[in-house]
Amino acid sequence: MGAQPPDRKQVLEQLDRILRTGDFERSARISQFLKFIVHKTLDGEAEDIKGYTLGVEVFDKPENFDPDTDATVRVEATRLRKALTIYYHEDGKNDPLIITIPKGSYKPVFIENTPRTTSENASNDNDDHVQKFIYFGIATLCLLLLAIGINRAHMPETAEESVNEQIAPKRYIPVVVIAPFDPIGGPEAENLAHSMERRLTTNLRRFKFLRALRLDTVTEYETFVQKTASLKRTPDTHYAIEGMIRLKDNTVSANIRVLDLEKTTFVWSYEESFPYDEQTVEDDLEELSGSVASQLSSAYGVFFNLEQERIDSNPDNPLSKHYICYLKF
Numbered sequence: 001m002g003a004q005p006p007d008r009k010q011v012l013e014q015l016d017r018i019l020r021t022g023d024f025e026r027s028a029r030i031s032q033f034l035k036f037i038v039h040k041t042l043d044g045e046a047e048d049i050k051g052y053t054l055g056v057e058v059f060d061k062p063e064n065f066d067p068d069t070d071a072t073v074r075v076e077a078t079r080l081r082k083a084l085t086i087y088y089h090e091d092g093k094n095d096p097l098i099i100t101i102p103k104g105s106y107k108p109v110f111i112e113n114t115p116r117t118t119s120e121n122a123s124n125d126n127d128d129h130v131q132k133f134i135y136f137g138i139a140t141l142c143l144l145l146l147a148i149g150i151n152r153a154h155m156p157e158t159a160e161e162s163v164n165e166q167i168a169p170k171r172y173i174p175v176v177v178i179a180p181f182d183p184i185g186g187p188e189a190e191n192l193a194h195s196m197e198r199r200l201t202t203n204l205r206r207f208k209f210l211r212a213l214r215l216d217t218v219t220e221y222e223t224f225v226q227k228t229a230s231l232k233r234t235p236d237t238h239y240a241i242e243g244m245i246r247l248k249d250n251t252v253s254a255n256i257r258v259l260d261l262e263k264t265t266f267v268w269s270y271e272e273s274f275p276y277d278e279q280t281v282e283d284d285l286e287e288l289s290g291s292v293a294s295q296l297s298s299a300y301g302v303f304f305n306l307e308q309e310r311i312d313s314n315p316d317n318p319l320s321k322h323y324i325c326y327l328k329f
Contacts, residue, residue: 006097006110008042014097014110021091023083029287030080032058037108038099049106060274072272075295077106174303175211176204176239185247192252193245195285200241203293210297213237237261239303241296250276252284256292258302268302270295 006014015038018024024031036058037049051067051074059072067073081101088098098111178201181193197214204212243256251273258268270292274284296302 006112010097011038011042011099011110014095014099017095018084018087018092018099022087023079024087027079027083027287027290028283029059029076029291030083033076033080034084034099034108037101037106041108041110046107051106054106059272070270071295072291073106075291077101078298079291079294173211174238174307175213176241176303177237178204178212178214179240179242180215181243181245183245183247185245189245189247192247192281192285193243195282196243196245196254196289199286199289200292203289204297207293207297210303239267239306247276252276252281254288258296260306267306268296 015035018034019031024034033054036054040046040049052065054073055061055065055067055070056063059076061070061072081103084100088095092098094113096113098113100109100111101107102109178197181197183189183191183193201212201214204210238261240259240261241256242259243254246253246255252275253273254271256270257266259265260267272288272291274288277284294301298304
């Protein structure tokens with residue numbers, strides 16, 4: 001690695017290379033995030049790069065934004081770090097400059113990328129293959145243990161146990177119901193609400209060991225609630241996501257909540273607003289749904305932590321342990 005810090009021109013050229021590829025072309029949020037922190041640093045204002053500043057100036061949060069209770073900046077920082085890692089493993093592996101964001105900070109670091117020799121490349125490639133093999137092996141083992149556990153759990157030893165199994169099935173993989181979002185603001189708000197439901201369902205389904213079900217109509221959701229009599233008695237659905245999309249004064253506001261159906265309590269909520277632009281609103285909804293899905297379903301996200309709490313309260317259930325093991329890898 002070079003001892004001298006790169007000059008402004010080098011950094012801006014590297015920033016431009018990054019922004020024209022992969023995840024950055026598809027995501028205006030992480031692109032804006034990266035541009036903001038790079039320019040702030042080059043302008044000698046790195047000390048201003050804080051969670052509150054990013055929330056207000058990059059993600060259009062209100063002045064009363066609290067980064068301790070609103071995880072938007074932390075989630076987007078995680079997405080940005082992952083996108084940079086992928087970039088430098090693929091398109092940018094031979095770039096002259098590395099832009100990285102150390103964990104625990106939002107300030108970028110610029111490092112000269114010393115070209116590796118052929119033998120070094122081969123060695124590192126082998127290391128990557130070995131590491132991927134190890135992770136794959138661990139994940140496969142966790143999956144196998146979970147499959148064996150589920151199989152055994154569905155083999156009752158007695159008739160009484162068989163009846164109990166039908167009445168109250170054991171809990172293995174979280175099942176999430178996405179309820180119809182309430183539209184406020186006329187027909188266009190209704191279209192936005194339906195789009196948000198679809199996009200959120202699709203993004204949730206990208207996460208391993210989580211089942212996302214969408215109820216297409218309010219009537220269907222009301223029937224779902226009525227059938228359970230009490231949400232607490234729902235044996236095969238664990239969380240419900242409900243929300244509201246408001247269109248007013250050319251601003252789209254979203255309010256999203258997660259209900260734990262076993263505890264009958266709301267365990268998470270999220271609000272975000274952005275300017276309404278007919279040309280970009282679908283992209284904005286995709287960004288929002290992706291961010292929400294990541295906060296909820298990624299490793300160490302909302303569902304992960306809730307499931308971990310269940311394990312802690314029921315340590316004798318090996319299936320939950322295998323589920324957490326698989327999630328971690």
